[in-house]
């Protein structure tokens with residue numbers, strides 16, 4: 342990597358650092374986000390393994406008693422700058438919440454994978470700070486929450502809000518949201534539109550449903566026991582990241598001299614369960630609406646992320662789909678979030694088409710682990726070049742590579758440091 346690229350990425354990460362964690366972007370996202378921090382830590386380990394550890398420490402210190410790691414840890418001083426914030430959630434009123442104000446929802450479980458990579462980058466500092474043993478305890482609680490409280494009869498992990506997928510307005514959620522008659526009302530705060538073009542963001546109608554679901558989950562004390570709760574989905578990327586993280590837990594257990602067999606067994610069980618989300622005709626995994634009992638048959642980047650799962654039976658098919666006209670690996674900017682040929686594809690709007698850097702990293706990592714070193718390096722190099730050329734955009738138009746959303750975005754800067762050189 343060039344000195345200029347390293348300096349530019351380091352500068353963004355320094356600007357967005359808040360003493361113990363990194364905000365995703367100063368204006369649009371002024372708090373700490375869970376899966377962002379794990380991706381940021383993966384990049385930060387190249388410039389400061391200690392800061393990478395602190396980034397993860399900060400999210401672990403906001404763990405709920407039931408083990409969940411919250412979607413967002415709020416800075417209450419910035420309440421009006423982001424909606425819904427601390428004054429919406431009032432997490433201090435919910436039994437089992439931590440001392441700091443947080444959202445009650447979760448995000449995809451990439452934390453064990455990040456913990457392993459961060460530890461491996463500087464085992465000495467990690468040992469001195471007891472990073473591994475402290476993190477492992479938190480991660481055990483986190484995975485228990487997902488595998489006990491959030492797993493259904495299918496053996497697949499459940500999400501209860503589009504935000505929990507990290508891919509807020511993916512077409513996967515269109516029908517499940519449309520089936521919910523209720524909405525939050527017409528007075529929807531949209532501070533996000535002060536920082537990004539409305540045509541790059543989810544619509545007001547979607548926000549009405551997002552806030553309705555969040556308020557309902559909050560008003561039931563976030564206890565996962567609301568029998569008539571209307572949004573329960575199984576998402577391939579969330580489930581695949583849990584599997585990949587369970588394999589990482591096995592490695593962490595080995596490093597700590599703890600029992601790793603249970604993690605391997607669990608990872609295999611979770612991999613077997615994933616098979617029910619396979620769609621032969623589409624050539625990828627799809628989401629399942631548990632409430633309606635209906636598959637959401639779209640090609641999205643979420644359905645390709647299982648490529649990261651070791652010993653996956655569908656690798657060849659997924660690689661074919663990735664290179665096909667639907668995602669055009671190598672022929673377009675990064676990996677589009679949605680099928681380029683679909684009627685629902687939108688090259689600008691958030692998770693309905695634009696290419697994102699975190700999902701590109703997950704695909705690059707999968708290609709690297711499977712021995713496709715040239716393809717992994719090409720994708721990582723494209724990430725680094727697009728990041729540098731466009732001031733580290735949140736996402737890009739897959740056709741033109743033009744920046745969309747906000748800029749000086751932390752995971753874009755962080756992951757551009759991970760080049761497979």
Ligand code: 2M8
Nearest residue numbers: 365370374376377412504507508509
């Ligand atoms: C986006 O989601 C938040 C809600 O969590 C939002 O739209 O306000 C998503 O891109 C998500 O994946 C990401 O973690 C978050 C912060 O970067 O922004």
